[in-house]
Amino acid sequence: MASTLETQETGGPTAVRRSRVLKSVLAWVVVLTLAYFIWPTSLGxxxxxxxxxxxxxxxxxxxxxxxxxxxxxxxxxxxxxxxxxxxxxxxxxxxxxxxxxxxxxxxxxxxxxxxxxxxxxxxxxxxxxxxxxxxxxxxxxxLRSPSVWASFLLLALGLVMWPSRRCPDLESAEHPTDAEDRA
Missing domain, CATH: 2.10.109.10 (Umud Fragment, subunit A)
Structure with a gap:
């Protein structure tokens, strides 16, 4: 019971997920804003x-x-x-x-x-x-070279697809120890 209260008071996994979602949304807003201002006339x-x-x-x-x-x-x-x-x-x-x-x-x-x-x-x-x-x-x-842009796109795709490590806070919250199960 004490660990549940500590998790709620310190933010815990839910706060971490919300923070990640907020960061992702902000990143997409920045990317789309930049795209609007730099989108070339040749592409509309x-x-x-x-x-x-x-x-x-x-x-x-x-x-x-x-x-x-x-x-x-x-x-x-x-x-x-x-x-x-x-x-x-x-x-x-x-x-x-x-x-x-x-x-x-x-x-x-x-x-x-x-x-x-x-x-x-x-x-x-x-x-x-x-x-x-x-x-x-x-x-x-x-930068106008198609091969340079293809390289950038492949690099970005690789970074997006690369597996990330799980957050230790999330793992401990999803898999309670035996002592927490008995409490």
């Missing part, structure tokens, strides 16, 4: 990241900088990431200097003395630049 999300390659956006962005853009209504003065059918899958990051989203934007690199020959509409704009990270483009290029 609202985020586009690009590694700057070239000098056309200097001094705003340099080669190797990673720029993250979110789907938003572009305006004149915004730096946008856009695509054009003329260049296939290429993504261009330049500043809007005129035009409109229906008839086409006039776009120019900050370091260019000419306006881009393309006039993307709002449908072609993948996102408006929100922030950038200096000089991590090499790492970003590595």
């Amino acid at each position: 999300g609202g985020t586009t990241a690009i590694v700057v390659n070239g000098h056309s956006m200097e001094p705003t962005y340099y080669t190797g900088d990673v720029v993250v853009a979110r789907a938003d209504e572009p305006e004149i003065g915004d730096v946008v990431i856009y695509t054009t059918e003329d260049l296939g899958d290429a993504k261009i990051i330049h500043r809007i200097i005129g035009g409109d989203g229906v008839n086409g934007w006039e776009i120019q690199g900050d370091n260019n003395d000419f306006v881009d020959p393309f006039h993307p509409t709002n449908e072609d704009v993948l996102g408006v630049a929100k922030f950038h990270i200096d000089s991590v483009g090499t790492w970003a290029t590595v």
Whole structure:
């Protein structure tokens, strides 16, 4: 009887289980929130990241900088990431200097003395630049590799599937000793 009271007063196995469930729920909330904000536009999300390659956006962005853009209504003065059918899958990051989203934007690199020959509409704009990270483009290029992501997924699967040790408090509560049975 004394051990039952001690277990109830100190929290015991039920408190341990509740704590684990709470931690799991909080972890999933964090993961889903991050997924919402970093889910790429190529998979139906609202985020586009690009590694700057070239000098056309200097001094705003340099080669190797990673720029993250979110789907938003572009305006004149915004730096946008856009695509054009003329260049296939290429993504261009330049500043809007005129035009409109229906008839086409006039776009120019900050370091260019000419306006881009393309006039993307709002449908072609993948996102408006929100922030950038200096000089991590090499790492970003590595992370874009499918084999790296496959390795991460296999590692995560292995960690989830790996058997864990049982909590000693739970074992003693589930298997009372002979002395406790007689009491």
